[in-house]
Amino acid sequence: MTAALTPTPKYRIESIDILRGAVMLIMAIDHVRDFFHYGHPEPTDLAITTPMLFFTRFITHFCAPTFVFLTGISAYLAGTRRTKNQLSLFLTKRGFWLILVELVVITFAITLNPFFPVLILQVIWAIGGSMVILGVLVGLRAPWQLIGAIGAIIFFGHNVFDIVKAHAVTDTFLGKLLLTTSRGSGFWPLGNGHGLAMAYALLPWIAVMLIGYAFGTLYEKSVDVIKRRRTLLYSGLSLLVLFLVFRCFNIYGDPAPWSVQKTPALSVMSFFNVTKYPCSLLFLSMTVGTALIILTVTEKISSKFTAMLIIYGNVPFFYYVCHWYLIKAINIILFFASGFNSSQIVNSHGRKYFQPDNFGFNLFGVYVVWLVVIIILYLPCRWYSKYKSTHHQWWLSYL
Numbered sequence: 001m002t003a004a005l006t007p008t009p010k011y012r013i014e015s016i017d018i019l020r021g022a023v024m025l026i027m028a029i030d031h032v033r034d035f036f037h038y039g040h041p042e043p044t045d046l047a048i049t050t051p052m053l054f055f056t057r058f059i060t061h062f063c064a065p066t067f068v069f070l071t072g073i074s075a076y077l078a079g080t081r082r083t084k085n086q087l088s089l090f091l092t093k094r095g096f097w098l099i100l101v102e103l104v105v106i107t108f109a110i111t112l113n114p115f116f117p118v119l120i121l122q123v124i125w126a127i128g129g130s131m132v133i134l135g136v137l138v139g140l141r142a143p144w145q146l147i148g149a150i151g152a153i154i155f156f157g158h159n160v161f162d163i164v165k166a167h168a169v170t171d172t173f174l175g176k177l178l179l180t181t182s183r184g185s186g187f188w189p190l191g192n193g194h195g196l197a198m199a200y201a202l203l204p205w206i207a208v209m210l211i212g213y214a215f216g217t218l219y220e221k222s223v224d225v226i227k228r229r230r231t232l233l234y235s236g237l238s239l240l241v242l243f244l245v246f247r248c249f250n251i252y253g254d255p256a257p258w259s260v261q262k263t264p265a266l267s268v269m270s271f272f273n274v275t276k277y278p279c280s281l282l283f284l285s286m287t288v289g290t291a292l293i294i295l296t297v298t299e300k301i302s303s304k305f306t307a308m309l310i311i312y313g314n315v316p317f318f319y320y321v322c323h324w325y326l327i328k329a330i331n332i333i334l335f336f337a338s339g340f341n342s343s344q345i346v347n348s349h350g351r352k353y354f355q356p357d358n359f360g361f362n363l364f365g366v367y368v369v370w371l372v373v374i375i376i377l378y379l380p381c382r383w384y385s386k387y388k389s390t391h392h393q394w395w396l397s398y399l
Contacts, residue, residue: 012314013077013219015298018306019291020070021313023063025374028323030060032370035331038360044273046266052363054269061276064123065287067316068205071127072212075134076144077219084138090397091135097398098128101321109324112353119196124320126200130209137210148214154207159281162255178203186277201278208284229296236296239289243282247271253281311378314385317399319377326373328354335359 033056034040041048043057079087102124110120137147178201186198215235218228242253248271250257258270274283298306312319335345335354344356361369388396 014302014306014310015295016070016073016219017310017313018298018301019066019294019313020316021309021311023066024312024316024319025309026059027063027067028327028373029056029367029370030063031323031327032373033057033363033366035327035355036334036360036366036369038362039357040360046261046269046273049269051265051269054273056363056366058272061274061283062287062290064126064200064205064276065208065279065284066291067123068127068130068208069212069215069288069291071131072134072209072214073216073219075131075209076213076216079138080220084141088135088139091131091138094398095128095131095135098124098131102128105321106324109321109328112328117194119190119194121196121198122200126202126205127209129202130206133206134209134213144214144217147210151207151210151214154203155211155284156281158204158207159253159255162280163252199277204279204284208288211288225299229299232292233296236289236292239285239292243285243289246285247274247282253285254283255280308378311382311385312374315381315388318384319381322377322380323373326376327369330369330373331355 033043041053043049043053075087075091078090082090102121103119104116106122106124107116107118107120108114111118134147137150142150186201188196188198190196215232217223218231245251246253247258254274256273256275258267258273261267261270272286274280274286276283331354335356338359340354340356340359345353347353347356
């Protein structure tokens with residue numbers, strides 16, 4: 001009787017959770033750097049950056065594409081336990097929920113301004129918006145092959161807008177939401193001192209999620225493991241070859257071509273300094289290609305370290321929201337501990353709270369704060385992971 005009443009733990013694919021957990025931890029480095037790096041130098045500005053600063057930014061490039069791609073896989077797997085109508089409704093509702101969280105919960109965590117002068121659309125918006133589009137396609141009974149094909153067309157073709165003069169499209173509100181090409185700003189004024197900062201143009205992220213959904217078919221229980229790993233490996237290698245060839249000759253796929261610099265180190269940084277805002281084909285090929293290869297490797301790995309990564313990978317949304325508020329709490333504590341007072345809460349630019357221009361640490365200090373953040377969050381994430389695995393309330397699927 002007791003066994004019958006105990007909820008059955010949900011089946012999870014550990015290789016996906018390992019990779020998801022890894023990118024969640026790496027992602028936090030960039031957010032900690034934004035808050036705590038002294039002077040806030042731009043890591044990708046080759047005139048002022050250093051190899052370590054550039055690397056600190058570069059490794060976080062892999063986080064958002066990998067996470068969105070894995071979300072697409074998870075969406076397909078969620079559909080194996082639901083009807084098409086149920087999956088469509090779930091994806092659509094969760095997508096709009098994520099957009100609301102981005103606009104309210106995450107924006108407030110970043111700005112700490114209750115008047116919301118700027119609403120920020122970042123990765124959660126990209127995931128939520130992509131989920132809504134995927135939900136519509138699923139609701140229209142589009143087969144996974146068609147969904148994958150639509151994703152591939154957008155994935156490989158969206159940089160055409162960097163060649164074609166399309167200001168009539170990209171300068172509109174919808175154009176900024178979907179495209180925001182490198183020629184235009186991602187900010188849209190809303191009036192009365194408010195505005196919308198569209199950091200993540202939606203269209204390329206839709207492509208990543210739709211392709212991830214198609215790759216989800218490889219994780220059905222009937223699929224041969226060797227076939228899955230071979231497909232993942234060859235797909236990943238193909239994307240990396242495309243990246244290397246197109247980038248080497250500046251053929252297509254990124255609005256910012258690389259060039260030989262005054263030192264070999266700067267030349268290497270120029271080569272890998274691909275465009276994230278909005279994300280280019282070469283940015284996505286480099287990052288998603290690497291993720292596909294890592295997925296082939298993590299199927300065979302099992303250790304205490306990967307077990308720790310699985311904890312974070314099991315509860316990515318919980319971790320994401322918590323890490324923003326924890327970073328901000330540490331920011332406030334260190335602000336006062338460093339001798340600043342309440343008159344200095346708003347910096348000289350008037351845009352950030354608790355971040356005066358002369359506040360912060362060197363890169364070593366940034367990494368120390370990052371380690372503190374992920375260590376503090378481990379126990380809450382482990383608790384919530386266990387809770388989710390043994391409980392089945394409807395709201396858990398939204399958190």
